[in-house]
Amino acid sequence: MRRREFLATGTALCSIAVAGCAHPDVVLDMDDASSDDIAYEVSMSPDPGSEEYRVVTSAIENGSATRSGRYDLFDRTDTVRVDDAFYAVTETRLGSGEVTVYEVLVDVDPDDTSPDRGEIRYDDLPATDRERLDVVFSEDPPSGQDGYDAGVSYGTAEEVGNGSAFVPEQRYDIVVHDGDRYRVGVESRDANESEYRYEVTRVAPDLSTFADQVRDRYLFALTGLSDAERSVVEGAIDGGHFEDSDAFQSVIDRIRDHEGLNEDDFYGTWLVAYEGDEYLAYAEW
Incomplete structure (x- = not known):
């Protein structure tokens, strides 16, 4: 499990399993971002035996696919990795019944x-x-x-x-x-x-091309930081930063000025460049 995934699920884990466990009030966690890490963050790789894999491969081969189900398959992401190529999936609900x-x-x-x-x-x-x-x-x-x-x-x-x-x-x-x-x-x-209908469009033929597409859209550099802001960022790289301060909030404001890979009201993940390296930055504020 990636460190930021553990942090994101920590509150639930603490409430269920560990007495006295406390989730930090604020988080900035920055992990090295390889092409695989970037793809993992914004796409899914369905198991060959899964329903997701079946409908996507059928749509690739036949132009479209249908299924009956009680839930959407692609509510987390509509980008799917199959055999190293990446596809955008359109999931259309045609009708329903009991x-x-x-x-x-x-x-x-x-x-x-x-x-x-x-x-x-x-x-x-x-x-x-x-x-x-x-x-x-x-x-x-x-x-x-x-x-x-x-x-x-x-x-x-x-x-x-x-x-x-x-x-x-x-x-x-x-x-x-x-x-x-x-x-x-x-x-x-x-x-x-x-009843659902699925159609797919290939968006990248391989991992390198897909990761570069994501970088082109989302990657930004953290530059011009004060000493205090730099300390927050370097702490986030070196295991995570968990203390609220003016410098922390300033860094978060800088990050939130850019489009995130995943964003919610109080947390999100961004693709960040710092000192020439790329990071997946997970933040809670």
């Missing part, structure tokens, strides 16, 4: 372990169920609460196919795993599903 989606629930320590529908060994479950439920049964799941302890989204019956022991028809309510008995339930709800 579908039924299923969730399989697991009670780790049920009071009653006698089956109402039937019981089955975990290893005897169809592969489609084991693939989905492995996230629960491969580790020690949470327990100690009333009712079900974990839930796994299965999606629609069409997505699951005909092989499941639980969706759309539940055949078992007790699963035996390593001698322990788990109660399984199934819930369904209506959800909105849309």
Whole structure:
């Protein structure tokens, strides 16, 4: 994980996992920016087995692609890297309707372990169920609460196919795993599903060309700094700067005068040149 990614997620991590952990009030963190780092910041590289990869490669080969889904695929970025080339992806919602989606629930320590529908060994479950439920049964799941302890989204019956022991028809309510008995339930709800069309345009044939395009648009130099401002920047390069001051706010103002790679109300990432080197500068103020 890049240092700025850790900082950006630190508040959530502290609130969940670490008592007494404090996220800094302000941050300026500057990491060396290679072409790969720049591309990572403003594009995505979908795994070959992913839905994103499937629709993009299909659109490359056929001119366009369609899919049905309950969420946008490219909400973080619309630039995708496939086989070292880079593509701008247009995701158009054509229409929508309601579908039924299923969730399989697991009670780790049920009071009653006698089956109402039937019981089955975990290893005897169809592969489609084991693939989905492995996230629960491969580790020690949470327990100690009333009712079900974990839930796994299965999606629609069409997505699951005909092989499941639980969706759309539940055949078992007790699963035996390593001698322990788990109660399984199934819930369904209506959800909105849309039809999407995808079209792609190649924006760069390789990494070097793409990174240069990003530099041309976003790169700027931090120059003419005071000694105090220079101290802030060099601290940011040398592990991160986390103290508020007039010099810190002045540097942030200089940075925010330029277009960022990613920007929000109170944080963002910029591509910065300083003393002849390039940096990805992550800031919170």
